[in-house]
Amino acid sequence: MSKKIWLSSPHMGGTEQKYVQEAFDTNWVAPLGPNVNAFEQGLENYLGEDTYVAALSSGTAAIHLALVLLGVSQGDEVLCQSFTFSASANPIVYQGATPVFIDSELETWNLCPEQLEIAILDRLKKGKKPKAIIAVHLYGMPYNVTKIHELGLKYEIPIIEDSAEALGSKVGTKKCGAFGDYSILSFNGNKIITSSGGGALVTNGSVEKEKAIFLATQARDNAPHYEHSAIGYNYRMSNIVAGVGRGQLEVLEDRVLARRNNYNYYKDQVENNDFLFLSEPDNYFSNRWLTCILTPSFEIREKIRLSLEKKNIESRPLWKPMHMQPIFKGCDSFKNGNSENLFNIGLCLPSGSNLTENELERIVGVLNSF
C-alpha cells in the first residue's frame, strides 16, 4: 500500500521547538508567558488595521467569547452562515441563544447577502432584532465583505468574522481576520498554521481585548483573594502552545504560497472539464486552505471519493450545511438551495502545504481516470 495522503496535515517550519524549549528553560509552563505575548504581537503586526489579539485555547472559545462580549444571551437570535463547520454555530447554543441559518451565494460559497437581508427584515418584522451575524470565509475564500458589512452597518447588527480557515487571505490589501467587529482565528492541527490546537479573538480595541482576557482567565476581579462579579472561562492559550504558534507564524506566507500552488496544480492538471473549481472574485485573494472540486453529481462525487480512498488518499465531501444537521433541525433557516447542492456534489482534495510533487501526481492520476 502506498503511503497515506492526508487532507491537511501539520507542517512545522523549524523554529517551533526552539520557542517551546525556551518556555521550559525559563519555566514559563503556564497559560501565560513570553510566547503568548509574542504570538499575539506577531498576529497584531500581521493583521494590521488596528487589530488587538487575545490568544485562546481554540477558535470555538473565541467565537464563544465574542458572543459573550456582544451580550448574546438566553432567547436571543444570531444569524449564522449555514454552510460551515459546526463550531461556527455551537457557541450560540452555549449562550442559550438560537441560531438562524442563512444559505450561501455561488460566487464565494459564503453568506448570501440577499438571503441575509431577507432574514434580517423578517426578524425585524417579527420585532426580534438579531443580536449578531456570524460570517465565515470557508476554505479560505473571503465572503462578500463589502455587501455583508454594508448590511451589518445598515441594520446595526455586529458581525463576528469566522476567519478560522482564512489566515493569509485578503480582500484588496485588508487581511481576513481584520474585518469583523470581532474576528476569530483557529490554529487547530488541520489549519493553514497550527499551534497543535488553539485560537484567537481579534478585537478593534485594547479595552475589548482586555475584557476578553479577563473572561478567558476566570473573570477574577482586582483583589488579593479570589473575587468574582462575572462568570469566567478557562480559555487562555498556554505558553507551550503559543511557542508552536510563534514558530508557525514565521512561515505563514510560505504555507499560503504552497496551498495556492496546490490549487493551481490541480486546476492545470485535471483534464476533465466537468470538474469545476472556485475562482477568486476580482480583488479577492484566498489562502486556498483546501482545494475543492464540484463534480457533475452526487454519484460521481462518491465514485471519485471511494477511488481515492482505495489508493489510500483522504478526501472529504464539502461541509454539510447546519440547516441539514439533526441537532439543528428545529432552527429556522433562509435557503436558496446552494449549500445543499455544494454539499451533494463537492469534494475537498488533499491540500497540505507539505504535499510532494509525487503525491500530487498520484491524486491527479486518480482524478484523470474519470
Ligand SMILES: *Cc1c(COP(=O)(O)O)cnc(C)c1O
Ligand atoms: C476550525 C474551525 C473552527 C473552530 O476552530 P477550533 O480551533 O477547532 O475550535 C470554527 N470555524 C470554522 C469555519 C473552522 O473551520
